Amino acid sequence: MSAGHRQGLVDEVARIVDLSGELRVSSQGLGQLVKHLEREGYVELAADPDDRRAKLIRRTGAGDAVVGQVSALLDGVEQAWRAEVGAERFAVFREVLGELAAKLR
Structure with a gap:
């Protein structure tokens, strides 16, 4: 994401x-x-x-700053996980998570 x-x-x-x-x-x-x-x-x-x-x-600007910081942290986690399991497996992981999230809605 x-x-x-x-x-x-x-x-x-x-x-x-x-x-x-x-x-x-x-x-x-x-x-x-x-x-x-x-x-x-x-x-x-x-x-x-x-x-x-x-x-x-x-x-507010402070709220936007926090959103930016959290997004950067999550991007770092995703990069680390992608490096750990490989791009193809990570893509499948993200797809499955998306399907599960859609069912919760």
């Missing part, structure tokens, strides 16, 4: 209710996590102009 695929669900702007559905968690639980991330400066919340009850979530 390349860094571009790891950007996460909130690339631009997302609503808590939409993310909670994607993640299969309660809106209340996700809202608590988002509030924590907001206090830490990783995301910012804004009112949704289309729905007064909804909040929009947007990553």
Whole structure:
């Protein structure tokens, strides 16, 4: 998985209710996590102009930096695993993981 695929669900702007559905968690639980991330400066919340009850979530520069750091770490792990088992076996591994992940959705 390349860094571009790891950007996460909130690339631009997302609503808590939409993310909670994607993640299969309660809106209340996700809202608590988002509030924590907001206090830490990783995301910012804004009112949704289309729905007064909804909040929009947007990553901040600090949030983008963390996403970049995690992506770089994961890229390093993938490179090490690919070197360990070979490109062909690693490709099969990734394909199987993708199939399993799709079934979870």
